Amino acid sequence: MTDLFGEFIADLREGFERAGPSLARWVDCPQDRAALDAVFRFVHTVRGNAGFLDLERFERLCDGAERGLAQARDGRCPVTPDFVAGVAALVERLGDLADAVEAGVGLSDADEPDMVRAIGFEPIDRRRDEKPGQGPVQRRTRTVRIPTEQFELLTTSMEEVEAGQRELLELLSFVEPNSPMLPAITELSTRIASMARALTASSQQPVDRIFAGLGAIVAQTAARCGKQVELVIDGGHIMFDREVVDGLRDPLLHVVRNALSHGIETPAERQQLGKPEAGTIHVSAALVGGHLVLAISDDGAGVDEAALRTVGHANGLIGLPIEAILQSPGISTAQEVTALSGRGVGLDAVAQRLDLLGGQVAYDSRAGQGLTVTLRAPSRRKVVHAA
Numbered sequence: 001m002t003d004l005f006g007e008f009i010a011d012l013r014e015g016f017e018r019a020g021p022s023l024a025r026w027v028d029c030p031q032d033r034a035a036l037d038a039v040f041r042f043v044h045t046v047r048g049n050a051g052f053l054d055l056e057r058f059e060r061l062c063d064g065a066e067r068g069l070a071q072a073r074d075g076r077c078p079v080t081p082d083f084v085a086g087v088a089a090l091v092e093r094l095g096d097l098a099d100a101v102e103a104g105v106g107l108s109d110a111d112e113p114d115m116v117r118a119i120g121f122e123p124i125d126r127r128r129d130e131k132p133g134q135g136p137v138q139r140r141t142r143t144v145r146i147p148t149e150q151f152e153l154l155t156t157s158m159e160e161v162e163a164g165q166r167e168l169l170e171l172l173s174f175v176e177p178n179s180p181m182l183p184a185i186t187e188l189s190t191r192i193a194s195m196a197r198a199l200t201a202s203s204q205q206p207v208d209r210i211f212a213g214l215g216a217i218v219a220q221t222a223a224r225c226g227k228q229v230e231l232v233i234d235g236g237h238i239m240f241d242r243e244v245v246d247g248l249r250d251p252l253l254h255v256v257r258n259a260l261s262h263g264i265e266t267p268a269e270r271q272q273l274g275k276p277e278a279g280t281i282h283v284s285a286a287l288v289g290g291h292l293v294l295a296i297s298d299d300g301a302g303v304d305e306a307a308l309r310t311v312g313h314a315n316g317l318i319g320l321p322i323e324a325i326l327q328s329p330g331i332s333t334a335q336e337v338t339a340l341s342g343r344g345v346g347l348d349a350v351a352q353r354l355d356l357l358g359g360q361v362a363y364d365s366r367a368g369q370g371l372t373v374t375l376r377a378p379s380r381r382k383v384v385h386a387a
Contacts, residue, residue, distance in 0.1 A: 008053055009102065015045060027084055030072065033073075060124050065091050067121050086119040089115055090119070205245050206245075227266055229260065229280070247353060247356070258373075262301075279298060294375040302367045327348055357378075
């Protein structure tokens with residue numbers, strides 16, 4: 001799980017940077033619903049990923065913050081300055097903890113249970129026999145990410161170096177065919193080509209990277225839900241833009257979580273329906289017209305359109321297509337709130353993330369047969385072609 005943990009920390013830090021301005025706006029103006037929703041999506045995403053990876057310390061912080069933000073959204077508690085400051089402190093601690101992990105230093109968790117209690121909740125504690133400690137911050141990650149603009153500049157510079165090298169070689173070959181400099185320039189060309197290939201490789205990664213450990217994650221989560229699920233994965237060998245592949249990790253986990261919590265039925269329910277006791281989630285990757293396409297299918301119940309429209313109407317979403325209701329903030333047909341579902345954030349977060357990637361989400365529901373969610377995202381970087 002080391003690679004997954006590193007990706008989790010990198011994603012958390014990026015998400016925190018994006019959510020930071022929204023958190024500041026909500027602290028200044030608790031009535032700013034857009035800012036509140038943005039922070040809520042961030043916390044919900046981190047909590048879901050932490051739950052998948054069994055990172056209780058992160059999950060405990062997120063649980064307290066998410067419950068506080070949920071009450072603020074629903075108007076179920078007075079949004080006092082102390083309450084807002086308490087929720088904000090929990091969210092900020094997530095960023096501090098991610099920074100500590102990146103630096104490879106410890107950060108005490110002794111005050112975290114009291115931080116959760118300060119906003120009126122009892123902190124979750126699945127491991128009561130463990131002594132308080134510093135959690136996962138002892139592990140150092142090796143993930144390095146650079147701004148897209150910086151990478152684009154590097155790519156453009158490499159293309160210019162390649163072009164200049166080719167012009168020099170052609171000119172020298174024409175002017176002085178037997179020049180003693182030709183072997184040296186040819187060797188230089190070989191090294192430049194090697195650098196170009198390395199740059200291309202650094203801009204891409206196999207889709208397998210976001211599939212790594214998904215089987216164990218699904219098995220563990222299914223067990224927590226009292227379900228049996230078989231995971232089938234195809235297309236992991238495909239190489240694609242690193243930024244896009246990384247960006248699809250959270251949407252993938254949200255959709256898989258949705259299939260586990262909403263779609264796949266319990267073994268008893270499936271037996272009554274004449275289905276195999278174990279459900280199936282099929283995740284496939286493909287390249288289509290310069291886009292990376294992830295399709296996540298399950299053989300569960302599909303979307304309960306009647307229940308979804310009822311919830312949508314209750315939230316003022318009247319006359320919209322099912323796809324629009326699915327992606328709206330605060331929409332959930334879950335009967336109870338759990339660590340996996342009930343907040344109405346999952347598919348809303350998926351749509352938000354795909355929008356950032358310049359991609360699209362599509363849904364194909366078959367009542368009683370299952371749901372297929374398709375995530376489509378274009379490459380965001382040039383590819384350097386070695387000479």
